[in-house]
Amino acid sequence: MAILVVGSVAFDAIETPSGRRDRCLGGAATHFSLAASYFTPVRVIGVVGEDFGSAEEAVFASRGIDTRGIEHVSGKSFFWCGSYMKNLNEAQTLNTELNVFQSFSPKIPTEYQDSEYLFLANIDPVLQADVRSRMPKVKMVCGDTMNYWIKDHAENLARVLKNLDALLINDGEAKMLAHDNNLVVAARKILAMGPKALVVKHGEYGATAFFGENAFPGEVCRTPFRAPALPLAEVVDPTGAGDSFAGGFFGYIASQPKLTSAVFRRAMFYGSVMGSFAVERFGTERLQQLEPQEIEDRFALFRQLSHLD
Amino acid sequence: MAILVVGSVAFDAIETPSGRRDRCLGGAATHFSLAASYFTPVRVIGVVGEDFGSAEEAVFASRGIDTRGIEHVSGKSFFWCGSYMKNLNEAQTLNTELNVFQSFSPKIPTEYQDSEYLFLANIDPVLQADVRSRMPKVKMVCGDTMNYWIKDHAENLARVLKNLDALLINDGEAKMLAHDNNLVVAARKILAMGPKALVVKHGEYGATAFFGENAFPGEVCRTPFRAPALPLAEVVDPTGAGDSFAGGFFGYIASQPKLTSAVFRRAMFYGSVMGSFAVERFGTERLQQLEPQEIEDRFALFRQLSHLD
Numbered sequence: 246m247a248i249l250v251v252g253s254v255a256f257d258a259i260e261t262p263s264g265r266r267d268r269c270l271g272g273a274a275t276h277f278s279l280a281a282s283y284f285t286p287v288r289v290i291g292v293v294g295e296d297f298g299s300a301e302e303a304v305f306a307s308r309g310i311d312t313r314g315i316e317h318v319s320g321k322s323f324f325w326c327g328s329y330m331k332n333l334n335e336a337q338t339l340n341t342e343l344n345v346f347q348s349f350s351p352k353i354p355t356e357y358q359d360s361e362y363l364f365l366a367n368i369d370p371v372l373q374a375d376v377r378s379r380m381p382k383v384k385m386v387c388g389d390t391m392n393y394w395i396k397d398h399a400e401n402l403a404r405v406l407k408n409l410d411a412l413l414i415n416d417g418e419a420k421m422l423a424h425d426n427n428l429v430v431a432a433r434k435i436l437a438m439g440p441k442a443l444v445v446k447h448g449e450y451g452a453t454a455f456f457g458e459n460a461f462p463g464e465v466c467r468t469p470f471r472a473p474a475l476p477l478a479e480v481v482d483p484t485g486a487g488d489s490f491a492g493g494f495f496g497y498i499a500s501q502p503k504l505t506s507a508v509f510r511r512a513m514f515y516g517s518v519m520g521s522f523a524v525e526r527f528g529t530e531r532l533q534q535l536e537p538q539e540i541e542d543r544f545a546l547f548r549q550l551s552h553l554d
Numbered sequence: 555m556a557i558l559v560v561g562s563v564a565f566d567a568i569e570t571p572s573g574r575r576d577r578c579l580g581g582a583a584t585h586f587s588l589a590a591s592y593f594t595p596v597r598v599i600g601v602v603g604e605d606f607g608s609a610e611e612a613v614f615a616s617r618g619i620d621t622r623g624i625e626h627v628s629g630k631s632f633f634w635c636g637s638y639m640k641n642l643n644e645a646q647t648l649n650t651e652l653n654v655f656q657s658f659s660p661k662i663p664t665e666y667q668d669s670e671y672l673f674l675a676n677i678d679p680v681l682q683a684d685v686r687s688r689m690p691k692v693k694m695v696c697g698d699t700m701n702y703w704i705k706d707h708a709e710n711l712a713r714v715l716k717n718l719d720a721l722l723i724n725d726g727e728a729k730m731l732a733h734d735n736n737l738v739v740a741a742r743k744i745l746a747m748g749p750k751a752l753v754v755k756h757g758e759y760g761a762t763a764f765f766g767e768n769a770f771p772g773e774v775c776r777t778p779f780r781a782p783a784l785p786l787a788e789v790v791d792p793t794g795a796g797d798s799f800a801g802g803f804f805g806y807i808a809s810q811p812k813l814t815s816a817v818f819r820r821a822m823f824y825g826s827v828m829g830s831f832a833v834e835r836f837g838t839e840r841l842q843q844l845e846p847q848e849i850e851d852r853f854a855l856f857r858q859l860s861h862l863d
Contacts, residue, residue, distance in 0.1 A: 333735075426642075428758070429787040449737070450759035453785060468858045471782040476762060478738040510862050549777045551860050553819050 247286040252366025254291040255323035263481040269528030273366035276485030279532040280492025280519040282308040285499040290314035294321040294345045320345045362499040370401040387411040407439035466506040472513035475521040493519030556595040561675025563600040564632035572790040578837030582675035585794030588841040589801025589828040591617040594808040599623035603631040603654045671808040679710040696720040716748035775815040781822035784830040802828030
């Protein structure tokens with residue numbers, strides 16, 4: 246079933262030990278939707294400027310992604326410039342130009358109203374809550390956020406968390422959100438804020454899911470679940486790995502008839518699979534041209550990497 | 555079959571957010587042998603001072619560990635004082651007194667000569683090589699080391715690595731040893747130095763094993779293997795977690811008729827299991843009083859934590 250994603254569509258300038266790109270298509274909604282598109286229909290809500298042209302449109306079109314919700318306005322698209330020269334695990338932001346994103350006011354096309362799955366990528370929690378409230382019939386809502394909103398927009402974020410089925414953030418964000426340095430304690434506190442499940446991303450070490458009592462209808466799952474990341478000899482560009490994880494994760498869930506703990510676990514693996522592809526090339530290059538068989542082969546590799554038999 | 559371990563037997567003073575102990579039994583060989591003792595007979599070579607008395611002897615005896623190789627000399631035992639108040643993932647050493655350990659010259663009792671498995675805990679690589687050369691008939695040799703030996707005793711360490719079946723170190727040590735920040739590349743370089751397998755410990759994120767072409771007789775295993783660590787709400791004392799991992803890992807291997815990749819994978823899980831118990835209490839308190847069923851239950855929990863079905 247269709248996923249609706251709201252978030253940034255942007256241009257990135259990226260420098261890593263493997264090279265540099267002065268301008269590549271990026272943004273959380275872009276990475277997410279490309280990754281999810283291998284599993285389920287995807288619809289995007291975002292805003293772009295006049296620099297977003299047919300070449301960029303074609304990237305979404307080639308994956309059958311519905312972009313009727315991407316608003317085109319005058320001005321320049323969101324632009325981010327970052328470097329991973331010092332640390333491949335953490336981007337150093339050199340420049341951020343919000344441009345048209347600064348006055349982003351999400352509009353939901355009528356054709357999107359029947360979306361059953363909603364992903365609130367990392368944007369202002371006020372906008373996240375607004376989109377959520379205008380999609381009252383969605384079956385499942387997942388969301389992301391970042392240190393900036395956790396630190397300075399806590400009350401707005403709290404309103405979003407109350408209604409989330411799953412929150413996907415990284416270690417540092419989880420600890421900051423819970424004001425606790427122990428991940429298990431932090432997870433308990435975050436689940437008490439509202440999300441039925443919490444997925445904490447550990448970068449090269451994979452991701453861990455924690456579940457609330459009500460995570461799965463008719464099923465109690467107390468054991469966390471840890472999906473590995475693939476040890477890679479070269480991480481070309483880590484940008485968008487987390488959003489690609491989210492896309493694989495939520496795309497797989499949306500492709501399944503029912504959310505069970507078994508589906509959630511497999512979704513964690515598909516998230517890791519899509520994250521592992523994303524970092525193999527700059528920007529969205531790798532996610533634009535995957536074959537379904539490559540995804541299944543890598544899923545099998547993840548199983549081999551982590552399973553006893 | 556019997557494992558022979560050579561390494562430190564010590565007293566530790568430890569401070570963590572959960573409390574403090576002014577004097578508890580510690581040392582790499584102690585943690586290792588207690589953990590391994592749940593799987594296979596263990597024999598220890600080490601040196602202690604006059605402060606090592608019947609209470610300490612009883613700890614080893616209660617687990618059936620052969621201590622005839624622990625030499626008693628006049629003076630004080632190795633003493634280490636550390637704090638985890640700033641960071642539970644990394645000890646801050648406040649004081650180290652080598653004492654009788656300074657002039658440690660391992661002696662191998664005749665009764666130990668038929669040991670089929672040898673673990674070279676973290677000591678001077680000259681001593682590691684010496685013990686190794688005096689046990690020519692062992693079936694499998696694993697070893698540990700640390701940044702100090704990697705940095706300032708590289709040539710001596712290289713001689714040890716040449717003849718190792720498996721090296722067990724942590725991320726930072728692996729990257730330092732290989733002069734490379736990418737773990738996969740570092741692993742390749744380290745395997746080229748001699749070890750047939752490399753186990754890299756990631757603390758709270760588990761451990762990853764990398765295999766050389768010749769790791770398993772008649773079997774090629776190219777896929778690394780990642781074992782998770784158990785997310786714990788309270789890490790009481792991380793001291794000895796790595797040695798307990800090594801004990802569970804090697805103890806399980808020594809208990810099996812043959813080393814296969816399947817046995818190695820299960821050994822990684824048993825390593826993680828014993829590491830997870832070790833940190834639940836101060837020093838060796840938890841490892842002194844485990845029930846076999848507790849170990850099997852936790853093994854099952856690790857499977858649930860990481861397996862799709």
